[in-house]
Amino acid sequence: MALIEIRGLSTVFGPHPQAALEKVRAGMDKPGLLATTGHVLALDRIELDIEGGEIFVIMGLSGSGKSTLVRHINRLIDPTEGTVRIAGEDVTALPIPALIALRRRRLAMVFQRFGLHAHRSVLDNVAYGLEIRGVPRAQRENEARAWIERVGLAGVETQYPAQLSGGMQQRVGLARALCAGTDIILMDEAFSALDPLIRSQLQGELLALQATLGKTVVFITHDLDEALRIGNRIAILKDGALVQVGTPEDILLRPADDYVAAFVRDVNRARALRLHNALAPWPQTHPLPALARAVDVDAPIESVLPRLVGRSTPIALRKDGRIVGCVDVDAVSALLAPQG
Numbered sequence: 001m002a003l004i005e006i007r008g009l010s011t012v013f014g015p016h017p018q019a020a021l022e023k024v025r026a027g028m029d030k031p032g033l034l035a036t037t038g039h040v041l042a043l044d045r046i047e048l049d050i051e052g053g054e055i056f057v058i059m060g061l062s063g064s065g066k067s068t069l070v071r072h073i074n075r076l077i078d079p080t081e082g083t084v085r086i087a088g089e090d091v092t093a094l095p096i097p098a099l100i101a102l103r104r105r106r107l108a109m110v111f112q113r114f115g116l117h118a119h120r121s122v123l124d125n126v127a128y129g130l131e132i133r134g135v136p137r138a139q140r141e142n143e144a145r146a147w148i149e150r151v152g153l154a155g156v157e158t159q160y161p162a163q164l165s166g167g168m169q170q171r172v173g174l175a176r177a178l179c180a181g182t183d184i185i186l187m188d189e190a191f192s193a194l195d196p197l198i199r200s201q202l203q204g205e206l207l208a209l210q211a212t213l214g215k216t217v218v219f220i221t222h223d224l225d226e227a228l229r230i231g232n233r234i235a236i237l238k239d240g241a242l243v244q245v246g247t248p249e250d251i252l253l254r255p256a257d258d259y260v261a262a263f264v265r266d267v268n269r270a271r272a273l274r275l276h277n278a279l280a281p282w283p284q285t286h287p288l289p290a291l292a293r294a295v296d297v298d299a300p301i302e303s304v305l306p307r308l309v310g311r312s313t314p315i316a317l318r319k320d321g322r323i324v325g326c327v328d329v330d331a332v333s334a335l336l337a338p339q340g
Contacts, residue, residue: 002049009082014039057231108177129180167198
């Protein structure tokens with residue numbers, strides 16, 4: 001069973017959502033619904049399973065419904081129809097006291113605009129989740145200091161958000177989510193307000209933290225390069241509907257329709273795809289090279305491009321201490337060729 005199960009989730013914004021949804025079920029499309037009733041179809045029959053321990057990216061253009069969808073997981077928004085379950089527990093049916101307890105115990109959120117308390121120091125911001133759970137001050141401050149150091153902010157504990165740069169504020173937001181000790185972290189466009197260099201650094205830090213912590217991260221973005229870099233799996237939304245769910249390789253190599261194909265057309269495929277996507281058996285006519293000269297089969301393709309230029313022999317690939325095959329310039333060129 002998946003950790004988060006979303007079934008038949010539909011959401012209409014407007015004063016009469018149920019009546020509007022009936023019109024959609026009768027065949028009215030999203031533009032028609034807005035034009036005739038003033039209601040907005042934000043999500044339409046979403047079905048998703050999110051596994052424990054994965055970084056699951058939900059992406060789409062502005063208005064696709066991605067932020068609405070993530071807010072259903074912690075029930076900041078109630079759906080018009082459908083359910084969200086966490087570890088089998090129906091979040092959409094919980095009474096308010098039980099919902100509050102679930103949020104404190106299992107869910108943390110990192111917002112695009114940081115969402116920090118301006119009147120609280122960095123230390124108090126990071127410790128906030130533990131504070132509302134009733135953790136004693138000394139214990140929560142010790143844990144908060146450890147996370148502040150973990151995200152590279154040691155020394156700013158007594159400062160206030162207004163004294164920090166945007167990148168530092170976002171690190172505080174991340175530390176607060178991690179310090180809360182929940183197993184699920186929701187990140188809504190968490191890095192999109194940052195400049196490209198800081199954004200790339202935080203993506204790398206998130207991946208490094210995830211490698212040791214194994215949290216379940218639901219990450220919202222409109223940036224496909226970001227999705228391909230950090231996501232174990234990616235869901236693509238369009239106009240409130242789910243278009244495709246898959247690994248980065250699925251999205252790039254097997255787009256579900258023309259919309260997804262157009263979405264991925266200009267992606268740096270050499271950075272997003274791994275060498276195992278071009279893996280071929282080692283040719284029997286060539287002696288096996290030393291293992292030390294082989295490249296990890298899961299490395300990005302771009303890591304071997306300088307070695308492939310002008311090369312007539314393949315490059316050996318290794319996994320788990322043995323050579324498992326090779327890549328050559330023709331296989332890589334075919335994989336990186338423009339699609340469609």
